Amino acid sequence: MLKGAFGRIALTIVLALICGFVLVESGLIPANADATPSWMETWMASTSLDATLGRVAPKERNPVSLTDQNLLDGVHLFAQNCAVCHGSAKGDKSASPIAKGLYQKPPQFATDGVEDDPEGDSFWKIKHGIRLTGMPSFGDSLKDREIWTLALFLKHMDKLPPSVQQTWLQVQNWPVTSLKQTGQK
Ligand code: HEC
Numbered sequence: 001m002l003k004g005a006f007g008r009i010a011l012t013i014v015l016a017l018i019c020g021f022v023l024v025e026s027g028l029i030p031a032n033a034d035a036t037p038s039w040m041e042t043w044m045a046s047t048s049l050d051a052t053l054g055r056v057a058p059k060e061r062n063p064v065s066l067t068d069q070n071l072l073d074g075v076h077l078f079a080q081n082c083a084v085c086h087g088s089a090k091g092d093k094s095a096s097p098i099a100k101g102l103y104q105k106p107p108q109f110a111t112d113g114v115e116d117d118p119e120g121d122s123f124w125k126i127k128h129g130i131r132l133t134g135m136p137s138f139g140d141s142l143k144d145r146e147i148w149t150l151a152l153f154l155k156h157m158d159k160l161p162p163s164v165q166q167t168w169l170q171v172q173n174w175p176v177t178s179l180k181q182t183g184q185k
Contacts, residue, residue, distance in 0.1 A: 082150070
């Protein structure tokens with residue numbers, strides 16, 4: 001009896017694996033980026049990301065202190081590394097062709113910011129990236145301190161002191177121009 005039940009379970013697993021293999025091989029699983037993700041894909045990706053963050057994202061306070069200079073450094077790092085996908089101070093209106101074409105779409109932070117997110121979560125996402133999305137990992141190209149500086153800027157993006165806000169308003173993300181050309185340091 002038990003043997004029969006195990007046999008049936010094994011057969012079901014084998015059939016499911018074969019079905020999955022045939023689906024992938026036959027090209028029936030969409031590979032295009034110009035589509036809206038299904039609810040199941042969205043649920044799986046966000047649940048897995050939240051669970052990962054709960055387990056591994058740093059819980060300590062941001063070691064980079066809240067000063068005008070650090071926020072300004074954050075604006076510069078953002079302009080150089082992130083604005084092409086996450087937009088300028090104009091938010092959704094500044095979405096670049098790259099941002100518009102990605103699957104998943106990168107949030108335009110001046111419109112859909114992450115000020116509510118713990119800075120440790122943003123640190124982890126920037127350092128490690130988000131798998132199967134266009135969000136790259138910056139662990140190889142930025143130092144931890146620079147990543148925390150970016151997390152600080154993201155946290156305070158909607159309440160920047162006037163001098164920093166002025167620089168942020170000058171960032172032009174598309175077509176990409178260097179900060180020097182836009183009159184910043
Ligand atoms: C090539 C495009 C691209 C670049 C460059 C990029 N990102 Fe992203 N980023 C994405 C995409 C796409 C997502 C959405 C992933 C998802 O839906 O899970 C994302 C998500 C994020 C999130 C999570 C947003 C949320 O709502 O939870 C943060 C934080 C983030 N990026 C920060 C940055 C920072 C900081 C930089 C620069 C150091 C950067 N990204 C550079 C594409 C990019």
